[in-house]
Amino acid sequence: MNHDGPIGIFDSGIGGLTVVRAIHTALPDEATIYLGDTARVPYGPKSPATVQRYATEILAWLLAQRVKAVVVACNTATAHALDLLREQAPVPVIGVIDPGARAAAAATRNGGIGVIGTAGTVASGAYRRALLALRPELRVIEQACPLFVPLVEEGWFGHPATRLAAEEYLAAVRLGDVDTLVLGCTHYPLLAPLLAEVMGPDVTLIDSARETALELTAVLDRAGLRAPAGGGTPRHRWAATDDVERFAMVGSVFTGEALASVELVDLTHE
Amino acid sequence: MNHDGPIGIFDSGIGGLTVVRAIHTALPDEATIYLGDTARVPYGPKSPATVQRYATEILAWLLAQRVKAVVVACNTATAHALDLLREQAPVPVIGVIDPGARAAAAATRNGGIGVIGTAGTVASGAYRRALLALRPELRVIEQACPLFVPLVEEGWFGHPATRLAAEEYLAAVRLGDVDTLVLGCTHYPLLAPLLAEVMGPDVTLIDSARETALELTAVLDRAGLRAPAGGGTPRHRWAATDDVERFAMVGSVFTGEALASVELVDLTHE
Numbered sequence: 001m002n003h004d005g006p007i008g009i010f011d012s013g014i015g016g017l018t019v020v021r022a023i024h025t026a027l028p029d030e031a032t033i034y035l036g037d038t039a040r041v042p043y044g045p046k047s048p049a050t051v052q053r054y055a056t057e058i059l060a061w062l063l064a065q066r067v068k069a070v071v072v073a074c075n076t077a078t079a080h081a082l083d084l085l086r087e088q089a090p091v092p093v094i095g096v097i098d099p100g101a102r103a104a105a106a107a108t109r110n111g112g113i114g115v116i117g118t119a120g121t122v123a124s125g126a127y128r129r130a131l132l133a134l135r136p137e138l139r140v141i142e143q144a145c146p147l148f149v150p151l152v153e154e155g156w157f158g159h160p161a162t163r164l165a166a167e168e169y170l171a172a173v174r175l176g177d178v179d180t181l182v183l184g185c186t187h188y189p190l191l192a193p194l195l196a197e198v199m200g201p202d203v204t205l206i207d208s209a210r211e212t213a214l215e216l217t218a219v220l221d222r223a224g225l226r227a228p229a230g231g232g233t234p235r236h237r238w239a240a241t242d243d244v245e246r247f248a249m250v251g252s253v254f255t256g257e258a259l260a261s262v263e264l265v266d267l268t269h270e
Numbered sequence: 271m272n273h274d275g276p277i278g279i280f281d282s283g284i285g286g287l288t289v290v291r292a293i294h295t296a297l298p299d300e301a302t303i304y305l306g307d308t309a310r311v312p313y314g315p316k317s318p319a320t321v322q323r324y325a326t327e328i329l330a331w332l333l334a335q336r337v338k339a340v341v342v343a344c345n346t347a348t349a350h351a352l353d354l355l356r357e358q359a360p361v362p363v364i365g366v367i368d369p370g371a372r373a374a375a376a377a378t379r380n381g382g383i384g385v386i387g388t389a390g391t392v393a394s395g396a397y398r399r400a401l402l403a404l405r406p407e408l409r410v411i412e413q414a415c416p417l418f419v420p421l422v423e424e425g426w427f428g429h430p431a432t433r434l435a436a437e438e439y440l441a442a443v444r445l446g447d448v449d450t451l452v453l454g455c456t457h458y459p460l461l462a463p464l465l466a467e468v469m470g471p472d473v474t475l476i477d478s479a480r481e482t483a484l485e486l487t488a489v490l491d492r493a494g495l496r497a498p499a500g501g502g503t504p505r506h507r508w509a510a511t512d513d514v515e516r517f518a519m520v521g522s523v524f525t526g527e528a529l530a531s532v533e534l535v536d537l538t539h540e
Binding site: 038039040041045046047050146147149150151153154156159160161162164165168242243246268 | 315416
């Protein structure tokens with residue numbers, strides 16, 4: 001068993017850093033390596049075949065870094081490519097959809113669950129399928145919120161424009177008598193305080209990033225892959241496929257820490 | 271002279287369709303072919319080298335379609351790649367920056383010009399350079415408006431959230447005593463009514479799409495490349511590098527016409 005390898009985490013851009021933050025909290029002894037495919041962000045509007053090709057290229061790069069587990073910290077890539085990556089990878093591969101769906105199915109009392117995400121995630125129906133596979137009687141209301149990602153990347157977490165957008169996007173969800181809302185995009189945890197206000201105190205917010213970190217912990221424990229505690233401060237590597245300066249700048253907002261050096265990775269070999 | 275070839279127009283995505291609309295209005299006898307690089311949109315946050323590589327690939331594809339002129343209907347690609355494309359192309363290549371800059375320099379009475387665009391366009395300083403080359407005494411205030419593109423693509427042209435964003439982005443520009451505002455992104459003409467309201471009646475809006483179509487007309491006339499009038503309805507082709515369905519849907523908003531069939535083009539040959 002390769003206890004020493006880092007955990008590989010990837011996303012189309014910087015959103016997956018909320019997952020990294022949750023992993024650092026849940027697993028403080030684990031080294032991590034994060035790749036943001038900023039040259040090809042966003043994945044949301046792209047076709048499943050394109051996203052699968054990108055994800056396969058990233059998996060190969062992460063495996064070359066000798067990762068012991070892979071976290072697909074991107075809802076679109078999870079929806080389109082998780083099964084394919086699991087076929088290809090000799091290490092555990094964890095997506096962000098199943099952990100969030102399980103937490104939501106366990107949390108709801110009235111059986112009504114809202115799911116918000118990018119256009120691509122919602123169109124894929126991945127959360128609906130995952131939820132109904134767990135509990136077929138659930139009522140699931142999905143809503144695409146395409147403006148949330150750019151609003152978060154602008155840093156407008158509590159801006160009046162963000163509130164207006166949230167009120168418009170969530171209107172149908174609120175009418176649907178849901179008591180649980182899945183934040184089905186890795187950017188959205190940064191909007192959690194605003195979304196909680198808009199949804200009201202009776203609705204439980206499910207943070208996919210946090211749930212994915214808990215799932216990773218369980219998977220590492222089951223496989224005997226946890227790094228031993230007390231091994232010193234683990235190393236964290238950051239990589240992006242384009243514009244590492246912007247990645248470092250916006251990324252520090254997401255992780256709550258300054259990102260040391262960001263490596264530039266060329267996946268296209270051109 | 272190849273009077274019969276179409277005019278090739280490209281953009282990182284669908285924004286350049288505002289330029290196509292302006293070209294169809296100014297040059298109703300000309301056939302056009304539009305390529306939206308939707309697989310790799312947006313160009314704004316990408317590095318100059320990456321944008322140059324993309325633009326070179328697109329130029330090769332357009333030349334293979336036997337275009338008689340090329341319009342770079344993308345501010346980021348114009349800022350980073352226009353000179354390079356002009357070196358490589360055996361046909362006239364027209365960007366969106368110089369025509370807008372010339373119109374703004376001619377329109378201002380008090381010498382104060384605001385320029386709004388994507389983060390990439392503003393960071394490039396391309397409009398500032400073009401304006402100061404024309405009239406060194408001009409005062410230029412540039413402002414990145416990263417949310418305008420997603421707001422336009424959501425169709426929120428007059429939405430209260432869009433107005434709030436516009437008021438915030440334009441606050442510094444309004445304080446700068448400008449009487450002319452350059453819409454330095456091909457998406458922005460669709461926000462023109464809202465932007466005119468926010469800026470007030472004393473500010474002239476410069477629509478780069480319209481100015482580029484007028485520049486193209488002049489270039490074709492000088493080169494003797496105009497299609498003869500009365501040659502029947504010209505053919506218009508539409509192409510995208512990914513998700514042609516979404517392209518057709520959002521594109522119809524931009525052009526004001528239903529886009530017939532959209533061709534899928536693979537520039538990466540993978």
